[in-house]
């Protein structure tokens with residue numbers, strides 16, 4: 001018996017090795033050499049890069065700054081914003097040094113065995129216009145910085161050391177926001193047999209779903225003469241569900257149908273994931289193995305009913321997100337993405353739109369796991385320009401290739417429920433644009449017959465006339481709340497999506513008096529008021545969207561602009577230096593919630609109570625002056641007290657959109673002390689209360705990490721929120737102390753961010769001013785496990801320390 005077990009173990013080990021060896025994915029993440037500038041010979045193997053900076057990938061060369069007003073200064077009229085006369089836009093692309101060329105070089109080894117294999121070099125994004133060289137020879141190039149692309153480099157490889165060199169070039173006037181710069185997403189080598197499954201060769205759909213059974217269809221492209229395919233489906237616990245062997249190929253494609261009994265459906269509430277392991281055999285020999293995670297879920301878009309997920313009418317409670325991660329720039333980071341999604345989940349958000357380009361694969365994986373529906377977008381420009389050096393330069397040559405790669409690389413993510421071929425493209429004007437809309441939509445349909453396509457339209461009148469809006473699967477309206485009714489009547493689809501909504505502007509913790517609902521409002525300090533009443537000439541406050549979402553069953557949801565502030569596009573201060581990042585976010589650039597977070601939470605998160613008071617209550621000098629108090633809550637009515645005196649009961653009503661969604665006490669006069677709110681249920685019973693207090697002098701800091709234990713992988717991050725408080729622990733909402741950070745132990749200081757859109761402090765330097773009493777420090781793990789200590793100091797403040805730890 002013992003012998004048998006030994007043989008069995010030996011056999012298993014051998015098969016495991018052979019399984020493991022059929023396909024190796026090597027992430028090229030470390031030991032890169034980087035240099036900004038152009039170098040004629042940097043593609044050559046023997047080029048001397050010893051003096052270049054050593055970096056790891058993902059990397060964003062521009063995020064380290066410094067901010068500079070002159071960088072990518074654009075003297076333009078932003079036509080989409082209704083501007084007719086050109087003016088100087090300073091922080092439009094973030095004022096960070098992303099313009100210019102740079103080189104990355106990496107040396108990696110290929111063994112004798114690997115030399116005989118098929119090797120794919122995969123880039124998940126390279127900003128931008130990558131030129132790729134291997135061992136002194138040009139392998140290929142791409143154009144769009146957001147695309148995933150790959151090359152078969154088998155014939156370029158040599159046994160032993162290989163030298164990869166990548167040149168990237170970012171032109172000025174090429175973007176409307178901070179694009180980032182460099183190899184900001186993963187680069188990997190996929191080493192497999194010559195007879196193998198194609199790159200992105202698996203396509204999984206679930207064409208039939210009932211309570212008892214789901215049909216899982218798996219199409220696999222494999223460029224092999226003969227052979228057969230075995231696909232096994234496993235449930236989330238790793239238990240085998242069923243399996244199928246396919247011996248017939250149709251062209252280069254195997255087509256399998258696998259039965260899953262009692263399927264567990266994927267949804268934002270229950271993001272259940274299955275796994276399909278596909279093995280390619282030739283004779284007895286296993287040649288390749290690919291694992292694909294997928295979900296079983298049903299999506300439908302129907303006239304007058306709208307969107308349903310697994311048979312249930314579901315509205316998109318979505319946000320648009322740019323790809324940058326604030327202080328990390330564009331360099332993709334799983335911990336940063338997960339934190340964003342955790343914050344959004346808590347707000348009750350159920351959907352993300354990757355505006356206006358391809359999402360990172362990491363973000364899609366997290367959305368699959370955490371339960372977010374996804375609207376994956378491709379372009380901000382087609383053939384007609386928005387910016388001088390934008391995507392229109394590449395459109396004719398690349399649009400199809402870019403869409404093909406987007407769909408093939410991401411189609412198995414259950415989170416994706418819709419594609420978008422464009423955002424506010426100027427091609428909405430004119431006949432050519434109608435043809436382009438159709439052409440692009442048909443490419444999406446050819447590549448993925450299961451999901452519809454939208455375009456975020458701002459020229460709604462024009463698209464009603466031209467047929468542009470009528471031909472789309474999903475008509476997406478960007479803003480234009482006054483045109484929803486007309487669009488619904490004129491467009492044939494029978495529903496409307498708020499593909500982009502609100503664009504309300506605010507700065508965390510900043511309030512302006514007297515409060516006014518105004519468009520394009522500017523203040524001398526280049527901040528926006530957090531009473532959430534300010535928007536742009538083309539946009540609106542959240543409540544106006546809520547009315548449509550609630551009263552029109554044919555509105556299938558909204559994607560709010562934006563979930564988080566992002567670098568660049570500092571509207572309404574596009575012309576004002578030093579504004580360099582957006583004011584649109586529901587959360588600020590540091591990921592700290594603005595008041596609006598609670599307004600959305602109060603309607604989106606049905607599981608938790610929301611009872612949030614604004615503004616803060618530190619208004620020295622405003623004693624006796626009108627200082628309105630708003631409460632964002634899911635309760636219908638509440639009573640407000642200032643220092644124990646009732647300010648009366650407010651109840652939701654329909655007088656204005658604001659009255660319907662906020663409780664507002666407009667006549668409160670400021671006196672320092674305590675503001676307390678008591679909320680009532682439908683029967684008038686008091687059910688919840690909340691209070692805020694006037695803070696005393698800044699005294700110490702409270703450090704609050706989002707995660708105390710992180711992975712010792714040199715990439716993971718803990719986001720530590722630093723709040724300045726008084727002696728009693730009451731947050732000091734106006735504190736702006738300059739703070740210093742020190743990390744010791746098995747971690748390092750990575751960056752800080754305070755959410756102030758006008759701050760020119762560099763994120764990676766270990767000092768920053770607090771903004772509205774807070775900032776966030778990012779602590780990064782090392783590859784060694786152990787304790788990590790963050791110490792924060794500030795003049796006049798008690799030093800604060802927090803201990804984190806990292807584990808393997």
Ligand code: GAL
Nearest residue numbers: 080423424478500503539561
């Ligand atoms: C939209 C546009 C977005 C952003 C936004 C700001 O028109 O699609 O990219 O510019 O306006 O309000």
